Amino acid sequence: MDHTPPPFFKRGPAPLVRLFFFASLSLALLVIDARFRYVEGLRTWLALAAYPLQRIGTAPVDFAARLGEYVSTQAQLVAENEQLRARALAYSQDAQRFQAAQAEAEQLRRLIGAAERLAVRATPAEVLYVGRDPYSRKLFIDRGAAQGVRPGSPIADEDGVIGQVTRVHPLVAEVTLLTDRDQAVPVQVVRNGLRAVAFGAGASGMLELRFMSAVADIQTGDRLVTSGIDGTYPAGLPVASVVRIERDAEETFARAVCQPVAGIERGRYVLILANESVRPPLPEEAGRERARKSKPRFKKDAKEADAAR
Amino acid sequence: MLPARSQILMPVRASTILGSFALALFLNFLPWPDVRVVPDFVALVLAFWCVRQPRLVGIGIGWMIGLVADAGNGVLLGQHALAYSLLAFLAIWLSRRILWFGPGLQALHVALLLLVSQGAAVLVRLAAGDPFPGWAILVGPLAGAALWPAVTWLLLLPQRRTEREQAI
Numbered sequence: 101m102d103h104t105p106p107p108f109f110k111r112g113p114a115p116l117v118r119l120f121f122f123a124s125l126s127l128a129l130l131v132i133d134a135r136f137r138y139v140e141g142l143r144t145w146l147a148l149a150a151y152p153l154q155r156i157g158t159a160p161v162d163f164a165a166r167l168g169e170y171v172s173t174q175a176q177l178v179a180e181n182e183q184l185r186a187r188a189l190a191y192s193q194d195a196q197r198f199q200a201a202q203a204e205a206e207q208l209r210r211l212i213g214a215a216e217r218l219a220v221r222a223t224p225a226e227v228l229y230v231g232r233d234p235y236s237r238k239l240f241i242d243r244g245a246a247q248g249v250r251p252g253s254p255i256a257d258e259d260g261v262i263g264q265v266t267r268v269h270p271l272v273a274e275v276t277l278l279t280d281r282d283q284a285v286p287v288q289v290v291r292n293g294l295r296a297v298a299f300g301a302g303a304s305g306m307l308e309l310r311f312m313s314a315v316a317d318i319q320t321g322d323r324l325v326t327s328g329i330d331g332t333y334p335a336g337l338p339v340a341s342v343v344r345i346e347r348d349a350e351e352t353f354a355r356a357v358c359q360p361v362a363g364i365e366r367g368r369y370v371l372i373l374a375n376e377s378v379r380p381p382l383p384e385e386a387g388r389e390r391a392r393k394s395k396p397r398f399k400k401d402a403k404e405a406d407a408a409r
Numbered sequence: 410m411l412p413a414r415s416q417i418l419m420p421v422r423a424s425t426i427l428g429s430f431a432l433a434l435f436l437n438f439l440p441w442p443d444v445r446v447v448p449d450f451v452a453l454v455l456a457f458w459c460v461r462q463p464r465l466v467g468i469g470i471g472w473m474i475g476l477v478a479d480a481g482n483g484v485l486l487g488q489h490a491l492a493y494s495l496l497a498f499l500a501i502w503l504s505r506r507i508l509w510f511g512p513g514l515q516a517l518h519v520a521l522l523l524l525v526s527q528g529a530a531v532l533v534r535l536a537a538g539d540p541f542p543g544w545a546i547l548v549g550p551l552a553g554a555a556l557w558p559a560v561t562w563l564l565l566l567p568q569r570r571t572e573r574e575q576a577i
Contacts, residue, residue, distance in 0.1 A: 154434075
């Protein structure tokens with residue numbers, strides 16, 4: 101005679117068993133994600149599932165903004181119109197000078213035989229929300245793989261660089277901000293062309309130039325722009341300005357703390373800059389090297405080093 | 410004999426649970442200046458339903474919501490899933506005890522739950538190589554626990570009957 105309980109007492113496995121099951125599943129996912137990055141497909145599907153929730157989540161804000169626009173008074177609109185017209189006038193002057201300067205620069209580059217710079221395509225996007233993670237600085241925009249966003253594309257606003265697309269989902273894309281601890285951007289000092297790499301400083305919302313030579317010619321107030329030598333960021337986009345330089349007498353290196361010029365933590369509209377056309381062709385030697393991929397590179401390097409000696 | 414349940418409530422509707430999670434998600438997506446001191450509203454709502462309706466909302470649902478939160482926030486897949494399944498387990502385990510107390514003491518229990526869940530997430534990030542985000546990380550769970558009485562009042566609102574109905 102068996103003593104199975106009637107079905108209405110059945111409650112499935114004990115909570116502790118369930119916890120053990122789901123915790124081990126989470127740990128397995130964590131290890132797989134952190135070590136091998138095998139679960140990007142799953143992440144894409146989950147992001148797609150989360151998309152309507154995100155849309156619902158941000159819909160009240162949009163609605164409030166639209167309502168605010170609708171009931172804004174005429175006086176406000178007139179004032180804003182005037183302001184925008186004045187700004188457009190100022191910009192148009194800049195744009196005219198820019199065209200002349202660009203033509204001149206192109207001519208000069210042709211004279212010295214340098215490669216011509218290609219135009220950068222920019223797509224506008226709207227910031228959906230900011231990632232809720234105290235360890236990293238990320239935001240999410242409303243353009244994804246369906247709209248042709250590629251991983252690695254630089255993101256800018258009207259003042260300068262904001263960050264880079266690090267993950268692309270079907271309808272949204274994840275942007276890592278310049279201030280993220282793991283984000284680096286190659287920069288150049290406008291005043292003298294000094295090249296450096298700016299790293300994010302994390303929670304402080306600043307950028308850092310680490311391991312600069314102690315005698316490097318860099319001053320407080322220097323403006324930094326992208327140098328473009330990485331082939332990811334187009335050259336000449338404003339990045340930051342130096343606010344403080346820490347030169348320690350005991351250390352060999354100087355550290356420059358910089359304030360980003362773009363509205364990294366604010367602003368709702370950004371530009372996605374297409375990066376595929378920016379990349380210059382590989383130099384001849386490197387191209388040949390890449391063609392002979394089967395050959396181990398270390399041997400060749402060692403041989404070259406021997407020859408140099 | 411049940412001080413916290415002095416009033417007999419109507420059965421909960423699934424739409425109430427879904428709506429509360431959507432609202433919590435919306436609150437989490439708001440552009441907060443410093444996310445460390447802002448409570449995790451999804452965790453709070455999950456704890457609430459696990460305490461009140463342990464048969465409807467359990468560890469599995471917590472785990473799935475955690476996965477969606479991971480993908481939505483672009484963090485390591487499994488971080489929120491682990492934290493939320495732990496939170497759901499503790500909330501179910503303590504649910505009978507928690508409901509015995511008044512709002513203040515309930516909030517103290519919930520503070521403990523949220524702190525443990527946050528601690529699991531911090532441990533995961535430390536193991537993944539991120540630096541410690543500072544002690545301000547403890548403020549979020551405590552703020553969440555402080556909101557517990559308000560959350561209880563708000564989320565039980567659809568289940569309460571009007572005075573007239575009670576008289577009948």
